[in-house]
Structures are given as C-alpha cells and as structure tokens.
Amino acid sequence: MVINPTYLAxxxxxxxxxxxxxxxxxxxxxxxLRAVRPSALSPSSIKWPTRMLIVFPLGGTQAPEIxxxxxxxxxxxxxxxxxxxxxxxxxxxxxxxxxDVLLFQSHSEFxxxxxxxxxxxxxxxxxxxxxxxxxxxxxxxxxxFLEGRN
Amino acid sequence: xxxxxxxxxxxxxxxxxxxxxxVAPATSRCxxxxxxxxxxxxxxxxFADRIQSTEDKSSLVSxxxxxxxxxxxxxxxxxxxxxxxxxxxPVPKRVMDGSEPEENVAAAVLSGAPxxxxxxxxxxxRPAKTATQSGTWHSHHWRMDWDILQKGHRWENxxxxxxxxxxxxxxTHLNFKTKEDAILFAQKQxxxxxxxxxxxxxxxPKAYANNFLHEPKPLKHIKTK
Numbered sequence: 001m002v003i004n005p006t007y008l009a010x011x012x013x014x015x016x017x018x019x020x021x022x023x024x025x026x027x028x029x030x031x032x033l034r035a036v037r038p039s040a041l042s043p044s045s046i047k048w049p050t051r052m053l054i055v056f057p058l059g060g061t062q063a064p065e066i067x068x069x070x071x072x073x074x075x076x077x078x079x080x081x082x083x084x085x086x087x088x089x090x091x092x093x094x095x096x097x098x099x100d101v102l103l104f105q106s107h108s109e110f111x112x113x114x115x116x117x118x119x120x121x122x123x124x125x126x127x128x129x130x131x132x133x134x135x136x137x138x139x140x141x142x143x144x145f146l147e148g149r150n
Numbered sequence: 151x152x153x154x155x156x157x158x159x160x161x162x163x164x165x166x167x168x169x170x171x172x173v174a175p176a177t178s179r180c181x182x183x184x185x186x187x188x189x190x191x192x193x194x195x196x197f198a199d200r201i202q203s204t205e206d207k208s209s210l211v212s213x214x215x216x217x218x219x220x221x222x223x224x225x226x227x228x229x230x231x232x233x234x235x236x237x238x239x240p241v242p243k244r245v246m247d248g249s250e251p252e253e254n255v256a257a258a259v260l261s262g263a264p265x266x267x268x269x270x271x272x273x274x275x276r277p278a279k280t281a282t283q284s285g286t287w288h289s290h291h292w293r294m295d296w297d298i299l300q301k302g303h304r305w306e307n308x309x310x311x312x313x314x315x316x317x318x319x320x321x322t323h324l325n326f327k328t329k330e331d332a333i334l335f336a337q338k339q340x341x342x343x344x345x346x347x348x349x350x351x352x353x354x355p356k357a358y359a360n361n362f363l364h365e366p367k368p369l370k371h372i373k374t375k
Contacts, residue, residue, distance in 0.1 A: 089230065093248030093259065101260045125233040135235045137227055144227075150240040150299045 008111040014100045021099045028106050029087060035114055036066055036079045069116055070123050082126055225269075234264030238302035238316045242269035246340035258340035267319075268340045271297045274332045275346040289348070292332045294324040 015021035067076060093099055112118050128135040138144030225241035245268050246258035258268060272294055279289045298304075302316025326332040329345060336343035361373040 090248060090259065093256065095248065095252055095256060098248055098256050098259055105260070105262075128233045128235070129231045134237050135231055135233070137229060137231065137235065137239065137241050139227055141225075144241065147237070148301055150238060150301045 006111070007115055008107075010107055010111075012104070015096060015103070018096065021096060021103070024103050025087075025099075028103060028110070029083070031110060032083045032106075033080060035110070036076055036083060066113055066123075069114075070118075070120050072120075072123070086126070229269075230265060232265050234266055236266075236316075238299060239266045240269040240299065242266075243342065244268075244340075254334070254337045256340075257338040261339070263339070268342075270299075270319075270342070272336055272341040272343040273297065273346055274326075274329065274336065274343055276348040278349075279351075292326045292329050294326065294332050294336065294343075296322065 015024060066072075067074075067079060072079070090099075090102055093102065113123065124131060138147060138149055223243065225243055226245070227241055229242045229245045242265060245265055246256055248256040248259045250256065273296075274292060274294050276291070277289050277293055279286050296317075296319045298320075299317050303320070304313050304315050306312070307314045324332075324335070326335065333343065333345065
C-alpha cells in the first residue's frame with residue numbers, strides 16, 4: 001500500500017557546504033515570511049549561517065495563513081519580527097551539522113504550524129517574553145536579590 | 151511534534167581537575183581550577199608555575215592559564231528568555247549559541263531544553279559507598295547531579311503538607327561510565343559543571359610479624375607484654 005506523505009513533508013537532507021546551507025536557510029526564511037501573511041504569528045526557528053545576507057521576498061502571498069489559522073491578535077509585522085528574531089538567534093552558529101539540524105527543526109516547525117497540528121498554546125510559546133510578565137530575568141543583582149530569585 | 155528535540159543543552163563552563171598535593175589531607179576535596187575552553191589541564195610543572203602560595207604557605211591559589219574570551223564570571227542579565235523562564239529561573243553566565251570553538255557539538259542550541267539549565271551548576275561525582283555495607287558496586291559509575299535552587303527548591307504544600315518543588319530537575323541524576331563521558335556531556339549541553347573527585351579507600355597492608363621487629367631505640371608503643 002502506498003503511504004502518501006503529508007502536506008509539506010520533506011525528505012531528510014544535509015548541506016554539502018556553507019553555500020548550500022545558506023540557500024536552504026534563505027528558502028526556509030522565505031517560506032516562513034510568505035506563510036505568515038496578514039495575521040498573526042509565525043513561530044519559526046529558521047537558522048541563519050554566519051555572514052549571510054538577508055533577502056526579503058517581494059510580496060507574494062501563499063495559501064496558508066498562520067495568523068488566521070490560529071486567530072492571533074497581533075499584526076503580521078510582529079510575527080515577521082518574531083520569525084526574524086528566531087533566525088537571528090542562530091546567526092553565529094559555526095558548525096555545519098548544527099545548521100543542518102536547525103534547518104530540519106525549522107522545517108518541522110513550519111510543517112506542524114501550517115498543517116494545524118499545533119495549538120494556540122504552542123504558537124504562543126514563542127511570545128512568552130512579551131506576553132507573560134513573569135517570564136523575565138532581573139535587570140541587575142539588586143533587583144534580583146530583592147525579588148528573592150535564585 | 152518533532153522527534154529531534156532531545157533534552158540536552160548548554161555550555162560547559164568550568165573544568166575542575168584534581169591536583170594531589172602532599173599537604174592536602176586524605177579526605178579533602180580536590181581543588182578546582184578554572185581553565186579555558188581549549189586549554190588542556192597542564193602537567194605538574196605547569197601547575198607548579200601557576201601556584202601562588204599565600205604568605206603562610208597554607209593554601210594554594212592558582213590562576214587561569216590563558217584569558218578566555220568566552221569566560222565571563224558575571225551573570226548575564228540580558229540572556230535570552232524562552233518559554234521555560236519563570237520567577238524561579240537563575241541567571242545564566244553564558245547561553246550557548248553555537249559560536250563557541252568547534253571542539254564540542256553545540257547540543258544546547260539544538261536540544262530545545264530550557265535556557266535555565268545553562269544557568270544551573272552541575273556536580274559530577276562518584277556516589278559514595280554505603281557506609282553500612284562493604285559492597286562497592288554502586289560507587290563505580292559517575293553521576294551528574296544538579297545543585298538545588300535557593301528559592302524554588304522545596305516547600306510544604308499548604309493543603310496536605312506534602313513536599314512541593316518548583317525545580318523540574320529535583321532528584322534527577324544522570325549516570326555515566328567514566329568521568330570523561332560526564333564532562334563531555336556537560337560541555338555539550340553547556341552546563342556549568344565541576345568535578346568532585348572521589349575519596350579513594352586507602353588500604354594499609356599489615357603484617358602481624360611487624361609487632362615483634364627489633365628497634366634499636368626505645369619503643370614508642372609497646373605492642374607485646
């Protein structure tokens with residue numbers, strides 16, 4: 001019996017060199033930006049090899065819309081900022097294997113989000129720093145001490 | 151959910167090595183020395199050079215051999231926050247971001263584990279032999295244990311009096327076959343770790359005949375009557 005792969009499934013692959021990794025990252029980033037489109041949030045953990053230039057796609061809206069799917073109350077720009085910040089988090093990774101795994105994780109997040117396998121809670125995990133007032137670190141030693149933190 | 155998000159993370163920070171000294175008592179813990187990322191523990195001669203003894207020669211103070219650009223011993227209050235950060239979270243010194251030298255796999259970046267784990271200190275040790283028994287089987291492996299949190303460690307549940315905790319790793323430990331395995335794991339995950347060397351049992355060989363050996367000087371202790 002033939003097993004049909006799910007929507008957005010992708011075979012495992014690895015990057016042969018940094019240029020190939022860069023292309024894959026750009027492709028992943030573009031896919032995220034296009035999927036975000038008017039609406040909420042797009043959690044993305046796309047990774048960004050070192051010394052990469054950022055190329056923004058010009059327009060182009062695709063079918064799946066993350067914001068409408070998850071009914072997020074935030075503008076598209078905020079989601080795209082979050083996508084970008086998740087990419088920037090891994091900008092300085094200097095191991096190609098790690099970049100490959102990050103690309104895999106990015107794509108798996110992409111698939112899970114667009115297939116509506118996630119729920120609002122999973123999507124909002126990326127926004128805890130802004131939404132949850134208790135998810136923060138103290139700004140210096142004294143305020144941490146007065147709060148009684150570890 | 152993705153299947154590729156194991157629970158590892160963080161950056162290793164301190165490497166503790168043991169330097170047996172003649173003045174140290176047999177039951178003392180070994181002195182930890184902070185070394186940099188890529189410097190290997192030096193030989194005994196390097197150790198002698200780095201020692202700065204105090205005036206009364208009673209303690210040993212050693213310096214870092216090479217200044218490590220990644221080593222900051224101050225908490226980083228601007229470290230990134232993830233969904234596991236809470237009011238109990240300690241402040242990390244450095245969060246692994248993959249830009250470290252390539253000796254270690256940057257597993258902390260990939261694991262998806264909370265960033266809090268990179269803030270907590272980890273102890274690598276060999277569990278002591280049970281004092282009430284002679285068997286040593288359970289003290290052959292190496293164990294990794296997390297230091298307790300000051301604040302969310304344990305409190306009494308107001309309803310039933312049970313012990314509640316805000317520490318997800320309370321009572322958790324990992325076992326390794328060798329010390330090097332444990333150290334590599336801590337380095338890979340970006341934990342701040344220190345190694346506690348075990349107290350090896352010192353068995354003194356004794357012979358009954360030594361009680362009757364001749365000594366030219368007056369005996370300090372008369373063993374036979």
